[in-house]
Amino acid sequence: MVEIFVLTEHRQGQIRDITFEMLTKAHEIAGNTNAETTALILGKDVKDKAAALTEYAQKVILIEDQKLENFNSEFYQKVLTQLIKEHKPILTMIGHTSYGIELTPRLAAALNTPLATDCIDVNLENKTLHVTRQMYGGKVNVNAVLTQAESYMVTIRQAAFTAQKPQPPVNGQIIEKPSPLTEEPATKRFVQYVLPPPGGIDITAAEKLVSIGRGIKDQANMPIIEELANAIGAAIGCSRPIVDKGWLPNDRQVGSSGKTVKPKLYIAIGISGAFQHVLGMKNSDLIIAINKDPNAPIFNFSDYGIVDDLFKIVPVLKDKISELKS
């Protein structure tokens, strides 16, 4: 039976959502191509986690080892190389996440398996793999095809697919395998997790957020944003470039490498809307975006859009709001 591999991503005892999103897509592809889905879970004391995967995959391969307690791409590569050589899956799916980015390109190179990264769609037709991905920060979609091979690999963007348990239930079988890892010393060692110290403001608790991006150009322009936020009674969040430049502390960052927020109001000012940012705010109740680029991806996720220079709009908006309140 032809297999589609899905690598389970888990951290600190939690299976991450991307796993179920990929399993859902794998099940769909498997249905169209007469293949079956195999979830792989590598870790230490993860038997109970394997059980959750049986609802999505026909097979769950479980490998436990002390060395797999925390993610280490070096160990993962060794285990996966062996599994892929043994099973020859037509497709291996791994998350385009911090773990998947670290692991997958190197694994693909080692196995000489064609790889497409950061895919938002994947299709297998007559043993040819077609993918959709994005370029230029999400401004352009690309249809691409992988060079013909017996086995392919993809990394999948988070939230590209919606997780859904297959109907009828699959009731997959758990297959425990011995770890192939030896005592050979590693060149890469996990030391610890670090969580940056919390700052003064918890943007995840804010009911209203005014969020700024690259478009504000200069730290000297912050006061007009602060005045608007004060008028609305909103906290200030931001996209990644603002934190990179040190204009706001990192606990104000909205997005995949920052916080996920769901306020009643989210005003995105000068934010283009790269998917990493959108992941963190798209479930806000009301989203208003101000950006001078009419094709900025942020408008595809907003309720209201203003295509104009933020420096013309923001000060006037502050005045109008202050007027209406008084």
Added chain:
Amino acid sequence: MNIIVCVKHVPETAEAELKIDASGKGIEKTGLVYDINEWDDYALEEAVRIKEKVGGTVTAITVGPSDADSTLRKCLARGADSAIRLTDPKFEGSDAYAIAKILHSVIKNMQYDLILTGLQAGDDGYAAVSQILAEMLGIPHATMVKKLELDNGSAKVNRELEGGLEEVLEIKLPALFAVSTGINEPRYVSIMGIRKAMQKEIKVLGLADTGLTEADVGEQGSWLKIEKLYVPPVEKQAELIKGSPEEVAEKIAEILKARGLI
């Protein structure tokens, strides 16, 4: 400490309006401003900072057309000691795998303790060249590096995980690190630096110098072949509010009031 920094010359598109070109496989490049890839800018700065601290050399290397010299000049002005440009019409259409092969063909013959790159490029966004290159060179690597400390033949790096969490890894040198934006604050280039950089030579190599064949590079040597570019379909189109700033502001204020948000 001898450091190699891999950089890419890319169009700045964050605030530009993009159009798909007639071939349907690329974007219209006219009118776009090119510069060093944002992530690579941080990699270069990190390399120069390490050199300033412990001594050694920094070599900037790129795969790209002759226009990419402006990015290499910027690297030289910022503190790189030498620069290499890998240029050949046959390199066009290369994906992450083919680019890694081209870089590898040259880097494998160089002396280095550390290779630094940006996590990804702002144009194709593969986030894959560095890891493939590390595999080909047989050296350890880490990506999404937010902090880098060198200590006696090894490095302690902080990797960014999701949601603000980081992990600390210890990695033996020589190694390759693909850095995230924000790892440092890239310096401005001084006039002196630019003047000096103009005098430095950029070494240019082509396919014949790499030991690779035509089949190894370009579309032929790639895993991924682009078929079509298109504007992403809209999931939820924003209702556009049009008018003068006063009219627009008035409408937004009314929307907020109607929803009880002010």
